[in-house]
Amino acid sequence: MNSDLVLRPAQQDILRYQSGKMAVSAVPGSGKTFTLSLLAARLIANGRIDVATGQQVLVVTYLNASVDTFRARIRHQLEDLGLPDEGHDVRTLHSLSLEIIRWAGDMSAEELIVLDDIQRNQHLAAAVDGWIQENTRLWEAFLIEAGRAPSPQARARWRNTTESTAATFIRAAKNEQFTPEMILDAMQQRQSAADDEI
Numbered sequence: 001m002n003s004d005l006v007l008r009p010a011q012q013d014i015l016r017y018q019s020g021k022m023a024v025s026a027v028p029g030s031g032k033t034f035t036l037s038l039l040a041a042r043l044i045a046n047g048r049i050d051v052a053t054g055q056q057v058l059v060v061t062y063l064n065a066s067v068d069t070f071r072a073r074i075r076h077q078l079e080d081l082g083l084p085d086e087g088h089d090v091r092t093l094h095s096l097s098l099e100i101i102r103w104a105g106d107m108s109a110e111e112l113i114v115l116d117d118i119q120r121n122q123h124l125a126a127a128v129d130g131w132i133q134e135n136t137r138l139w140e141a142f143l144i145e146a147g148r149a150p151s152p153q154a155r156a157r158w159r160n161t162t163e164s165t166a167a168t169f170i171r172a173a174k175n176e177q178f179t180p181e182m183i184l185d186a187m188q189q190r191q192s193a194a195d196d197e198i
Contacts (some may be wrong), residue, residue, distance in 0.1 A: 011035045015042060025101055033069055040070075041077030044087040051087040059090040124170075128163045 007015065014024060014035050026032050040057040049055045059070050070090040078085055091099070094116075115123065132139050143150035143158055150158070173183060 007035075015039055017050070033066065034073065037070055037073035037076055040088050041081065041083075042072050044078065045081050045083060049087045055087070057088040058096075059088065061090070061098055062093055064092055071155055124163060126166060128159070128166055132162065133157070 010026075011031060014022070017039060021040075021133070024032055024036065034156070036059065040059060041058055043049050044051065049057055057074075059074075061067060061070060067090045070087075074088050075085045101141060138149065139158075139162070143154055
């Protein structure tokens with residue numbers, strides 16, 4: 001490692017890690033990525049990771065951009081030590097979760113799709129717009145005021161409220177571990193019960 005490197009006391013504490021649990025919490029720009037990359041390279045260089053048996057340092061982050069940054073920094077540190085670029089893996093939380101599901105054999109790779117936030121929002125918007133087109137009269141029933149047609153602004157606000165409500169419902173259903181089939185079944189049972197009361 002670079003002997004000219006000047007580290008803050010908190011960074012030095014991180015680099016003294018040997019084993020067990022350790023949490024690193026800090027504000028953006030505080031040097032977490034740099035310090036953890038340096039730690040990963042040191043663990044590999046010091047023989048704490050047995051590369052020959054397939055052991056690896058696993059770094060899990062949230063953003064794809066962070067994955068690229070971590071990989072580049074660990075690779076650079078290892079190159080400075082004259083070591084090959086091995087003994088580490090960097091994943092997003094989503095890609096790691098997907099890999100675990102595939103490894104567990106719960107479903108094939110073709111059956112499972114992981115969406116990023118942009119894709120998720122696009123699918124939700126398309127689903128809401130499709131539902132509104134198929135149920136226009138029901139949807140507009142909440143918009144009509146004093147017998148007048150709703151304004152474009154009122155439609156836009158109600159459209160946003162509808163999408164926000166759908167997103168909240170989806171989050172709650174996921175937290176309760178409801179499958180789409182369970183939700184459809186519950187809706188059909190309630191509809192049948194309501195029909196019986198009529």
